Amino acid sequence: MEIFDWVHFIAGAAFLIAGLFIFFIEILSVYKLKYVLDRMHAAATGDTLGILLSIIGLMIMNGLNFTTCKMALIILFLWCASPVSSHLIARLEVTTNESEDKYGRMEK
Secondary structure: OHHHHHHHHHHHHHHHHHHHHHHHHHHHHHHHOOOHHHHHHHHHHHHHHHHHHHHHHHHHHHOOOHHHHHHHHHHHHHHHHHHHHHHHHHHHHHHHOOOHHHHOOOOO
16 A cells, blocks of 8 residues: 555656646746747746646645545636636737737738
């Protein structure tokens, strides 16, 4: 039974480390990218994937109980709410952007 506990721990730790790695890449890309929509896309994508991996790691470490079900509902809520809020922020930026010639149109 001790080996099964170690497998749980290693799998959960691997998911947590992968989530932290995604968060680290997200932070770097938010600071390195110039245009606001690029930064927003990096932040939204990194949040969605990083939170998913981190909470899955916590679910594996916690085992099957009521708290795991709550974490699954948190994942479901964040996967529904994050893209919608990112889309609304992007629409606001495109609508209020004054320098459309610089970033808004693709050059041939």
